[in-house]
Amino acid sequence: MHPLAETIQTRFPDGFLSAQEWRGDLAVTVKREALHAIGRFLKDDPDMACDYIVLVSSVDWPDEEERFEVVYEVYSIRHRHRIRVKTRVPEHDCYVDSLTDIWPGADFMEREVFDMMGIRFNNHPDMRRILMPDDFPEGYPLRKDFPLQGKGWRDTFDFLNEGAAS
Amino acid sequence: MAHLEDQRETVYKVDPANPETKDLPILRTEELLLNMGPQHPATHGVLKVILDLEGERITKSTVVMGFLHRGVEKLAEYGTYHQFIPHTDRLDYVCAMYNNFAYCRAVEKLMNVTVPERAEYLRTIVAEVQRIIGHLFWLGTQALDIGAMTVFFYTFRDREILLDWFDELCGARLTTSWYRIGGVERDFTDSLESKIRDFLAYFPPKIDEYVVFLEKNRIWLARTVGVAVISAEDALGYGLSGPTLRGSGVDYDLRKYESYGAYPKCEFSVPVGKNGDTYDRYWIRIEEMRESIKIIRQCMDQMPKEGPVMAEVPSVTLPPKNRVFTNLESMIQQFKLFSQGFDAPPGEIYCGTEAHKGELGFYIVSTGGGNPYRLKIRSPSFIHMGAFDYMAKGYMIADAVTIFGSYDIVMGECDR
Numbered sequence: 001m002h003p004l005a006e007t008i009q010t011r012f013p014d015g016f017l018s019a020q021e022w023r024g025d026l027a028v029t030v031k032r033e034a035l036h037a038i039g040r041f042l043k044d045d046p047d048m049a050c051d052y053i054v055l056v057s058s059v060d061w062p063d064e065e066e067r068f069e070v071v072y073e074v075y076s077i078r079h080r081h082r083i084r085v086k087t088r089v090p091e092h093d094c095y096v097d098s099l100t101d102i103w104p105g106a107d108f109m110e111r112e113v114f115d116m117m118g119i120r121f122n123n124h125p126d127m128r129r130i131l132m133p134d135d136f137p138e139g140y141p142l143r144k145d146f147p148l149q150g151k152g153w154r155d156t157f158d159f160l161n162e163g164a165a166s
Numbered sequence: 167m168a169h170l171e172d173q174r175e176t177v178y179k180v181d182p183a184n185p186e187t188k189d190l191p192i193l194r195t196e197e198l199l200l201n202m203g204p205q206h207p208a209t210h211g212v213l214k215v216i217l218d219l220e221g222e223r224i225t226k227s228t229v230v231m232g233f234l235h236r237g238v239e240k241l242a243e244y245g246t247y248h249q250f251i252p253h254t255d256r257l258d259y260v261c262a263m264y265n266n267f268a269y270c271r272a273v274e275k276l277m278n279v280t281v282p283e284r285a286e287y288l289r290t291i292v293a294e295v296q297r298i299i300g301h302l303f304w305l306g307t308q309a310l311d312i313g314a315m316t317v318f319f320y321t322f323r324d325r326e327i328l329l330d331w332f333d334e335l336c337g338a339r340l341t342t343s344w345y346r347i348g349g350v351e352r353d354f355t356d357s358l359e360s361k362i363r364d365f366l367a368y369f370p371p372k373i374d375e376y377v378v379f380l381e382k383n384r385i386w387l388a389r390t391v392g393v394a395v396i397s398a399e400d401a402l403g404y405g406l407s408g409p410t411l412r413g414s415g416v417d418y419d420l421r422k423y424e425s426y427g428a429y430p431k432c433e434f435s436v437p438v439g440k441n442g443d444t445y446d447r448y449w450i451r452i453e454e455m456r457e458s459i460k461i462i463r464q465c466m467d468q469m470p471k472e473g474p475v476m477a478e479v480p481s482v483t484l485p486p487k488n489r490v491f492t493n494l495e496s497m498i499q500q501f502k503l504f505s506q507g508f509d510a511p512p513g514e515i516y517c518g519t520e521a522h523k524g525e526l527g528f529y530i531v532s533t534g535g536g537n538p539y540r541l542k543i544r545s546p547s548f549i550h551m552g553a554f555d556y557m558a559k560g561y562m563i564a565d566a567v568t569i570f571g572s573y574d575i576v577m578g579e580c581d582r
Contacts, residue, residue, distance in 0.1 A: 021515045023275055052418070053405040054518065057542040059531050071529070071542075073516055077402060077416060080423055084516065105405030108552035116239075131232035131581055141240055142540075148244055 006082055007047065012038055027084040032070075033085045036097040042074055042083065043102050050074035050083060056099075056109035058117040060144045067091040068119050069166050072099065072106075089119060098124040116142035197225065202566065205232055211577025215554070222562050224339050225556045231548075234581040236271065242541040246507030248484070250541070253340040257545065258579040260303050261522060263296035263332070265579075266345035268519035271426060272528035274346045275517045276510055277482050284473035285349040290428040291362070291465045292335070292344065294458040298369070299328050300522035300574070301451045308448070308571045312389045314495060317379045323410060324372055331361055348483030349476030359466070366463050373455055380448070390445040394557050394569040397442060404553035409450040409523025409548055410573055414442035420520035432464045444572040454522070482508045507536025516544075523547060523574045547573065547580035 001009070005019035005028050020027045030038050040051040056071040061067055065092040066088035073084045089096060098121035099106045110121045118140035120128060129136065138151040152160020188528030202431045212233035218226040238257065242250050254269045255262035264516035267289060274281065281289070307319035329339040335358055336344040336351060344351050396406070401414040411418055419436040421429045437453035439446030477483050484503060485496035510532040518527035531540040550573035558569050 025515055027514070048249070049286070051400045053400070054525070054546040055405075055516070055527060055542065056527060057540075060538045075417055081517075086447050104400075104403050104556065105549060105552050106547065109405075119247050129232075132233040133232070141237060146240075148240060150495065155369075 002029075004048070004081060006135060008038060008041075011041060011153060026082065027035045027086055029086045029088070030088055031051065031089040032096055035070075035085070036099065036102075037071070037110065038085060041098045042085070047079075049078045050076045050081075050166055052077055053099075053103035053105045053109075054082070056106055056121055058113045058142070060117060062144045064088075065090060065099075068094060068117060070096050070113065074103070094119050095122055096120075097122045100124055116140060118143065167465075168423070196362060199403055204230075209267045211575075211580070213551075213570075213575075213577055213580075215570075217558075217563065217566065219563065221391065224473060224558045224563065224566060227566070228559045229551050229554055231551065231577070232581050234577045236582065239543060242538055244537065246504070246536045247510065247538065248503060248507065251345065251347075252341070252343045252539075253268055255343055256525075256578060257543065258521070258576045259340055260341060260576055261296050261300040261346060262342045263549075264300070264521040264525065265291050265525070266343060267293050267427075268517070268521060268526040269528055270345045270347050271519055272515065272517035272530055276513070276515050276530055276532060277347070277479075277508070279348045279477050279479050279482055281349055281477055282474045284353075284470050285475040285477075287428045287465045288350050288475060289345065290352060290432070291462050291469075293427065294461050294465075295328055295331070295362070297458050297522040298455050299325050301455050302328075303520075304451060304574045307573075308568075309380065309386065309568045309569050312386060313395065314380060314383055314386050317376055319374060320372070320379070324369065327368075330364070334358060334361070335360065335553055346476065346484060349474070350481060353475045359517040363464065363466065366466075367461060370456065370459055373452060377452060380454070382458075389444070389565075389568055390448060390572075391443060392441070393444045393561065393565055394572055395443045395460065396426060396553065396557055400556070401442065401553075404556065405549045406524065406553060406573075407549070408520070408549060408574075409447050409454065410521065410524060410546075412437065412450050413439035413446035415440055420518055420525060424518070426519070428465055428468075429461070431468060432461045434461050447572050451522075508539075509534060509536065518544070520522065523576070523579075543582055545579040545582060547575040547577070547581075550575060551580060 001019055004019055004026060008028055009016040012034050015031045015038060017029045017031060042048045052075040054075050059069040061069065068089050069086055071084060071086050073082065075082045087096060096119060097129040108130060110124055111128065113119055114121065114127060115129040115132050136142055138153050139146060198219040200217045200218055200219055201214065204212045214230040216228040216230065217224050240255055241253060250270060251266055254265040257265050285481045302325040306318040309317040332342055333339050336342050393489050396414055398414040398416045401411050402416060415438055417436060417438050422436055434457045437450045439450055449497040478487065480499055485499050489496040490500045512532055514531040516526045516527055516529045526546060527544035529542040533539045554570055558566055
């Protein structure tokens with residue numbers, strides 16, 4: 001196993017689930033209860049020092065028990081290493097602890113995850129939609145059960161009759 | 167008249183909580199809400215910012231975006247990997263080449279494809295030309311927003327030369343789609359090579375020309391020096407990248423530290439600022455243009471004179487066009503790649519590329535088959551806007567334009 005994954009495993013034996021290495025990327029899957037503590041450890045520990053947040057993303061696996069996956073990727077400027085931390089949540093209890101207090105840049109990216117996938121973040125300062133309209137009624141567009149052309153909301157819009165104007 | 171009297175009553179209200187000022191009339195200190203945008207001339211693209219003002223100082227700003235949201239990430243899941251290349255043009259539409267480059271690199275990492283040497287050099291040259299275009303565009307519009315109009319005409323004159331060069335290279339000025347997975351669409355012609363060499367001789371004195379307009383301009387200095395300062399620690403926490411991060415003194419450039427293309431074979435330095443203000447970000451972009459010239463010159467000299475510009479991996483890369491029309495197998499290969507795509511191995515990768523705005527990354531999850539299962543675009547513009555509220559606090563309304571201008575945001579990439 002990658003030494004960084006081993007460090008996380010020894011520090012968080014209960015929270016650590018698995019580690020994958022593929023094409024040079026290191027990804028660590030953790031329990032969601034431990035996500036915030038591991039995030040804090042990655043930022044503050046001098047051997048980790050992951051001070052730069054790269055991205056927050058999410059993946060939908062509709063056929064699995066724990067349907068959604070939240071992905072954080074962080075980078076250390078001092079040690080020049082990258083770690084991807086992933087956690088899974090079931091659909092009926094779609095909550096993850098926000099990491100905004102550790103990396104303030106997670107604010108907008110977590111809002112985007114909420115907007116697109118419907119995963120909510122505890123202790124987030126401003127949990128609103130960000131790209132879709134606030135009154136968007138059709139749910140969460142990046143879920144796999146959302147049709148590409150939408151659910152018909154936009155068919156209800158009034159259009160200006162351009163022919164009548166001239 | 168009575169109405170006016172009422173108003174004065176509310177304006178000069180005595181603050182009962184403060185006994186010192188009990189007898190003094192004080193001004194009303196309610197906060198004012200100002201909508202900036204969605205179609206303000208100095209908001210780059212369609213962006214709305216709601217500013218809470220105390221006098222003319224910003225106390226809080228709420229960014230409202232999504233006016234240009236087209237669901238590109240959703241569209242990606244419904245097309246093959248090759249079909250997504252033209253969509254990447256429309257992310258950051260002023261710098262399409264670098265988006266193509268970042269996306270193709272990500273897919274090559276997923277498919278484990280190695281690009282031929284000549285193609286690597288061509289890619290690096292075009293990427294650096296695109297970086298110069300991006301910085302010229304930024305410099306012109308930022309100076310225009312701040313009130314120095316002249317520079318705009320000079321930078322756009324030189325940008326036009328490069329856009330014409332792109333036109334000759336791939337037939338389009340802005341939405342180029344010249345990069346392909348595993349290589350590039352076509353090789354340089356002799357005319358293109360001589361034109362870029364002419365440009366290398368022509369351009370460096372022009373940079374000094376822009377600098378004269380700005381660095382001795384008192385208005386430019388007053389509006390950039392010490393404006394929108396962010397410390398290195400905060401900049402990292404907010405995920406800023408590119409010149410915005412390097413302006414704060416953090417030496418983070420993927421071209422150096424996770425090198426790709428022909429960058430490892432070139433000698434260039436990464437300019438790093440000290441103060442983290444708008445002026446340092448401007449200075450870095452000027453210096454990066456000089457470095458880009460150096461990189462292009464080295465690539466032109468070192469580049470192998472001949473060689474393939476596309477990797478020969480028939481299951482992934484497209485066959486050359488002349489073979490498609492003369493050879494049955496190539497025809498079948500072309501047809502299968504466009505109708506079904508290639509079979510990607512299951513797995514997930516993240517690949518970041520140093521575009522001129524910052525780290526442009528693609529996170530791709532594959533479950534096998536011809537379409538990405540999930541494709542996430544890490545766009546620097548979106549992430550930079552996340553730091554806007556923090557950076558704008560305490561500055562004047564007019565500085566708001568300077569601040570989001572200094573990130574170099576393009577809303578097409580921000581909203582995706």
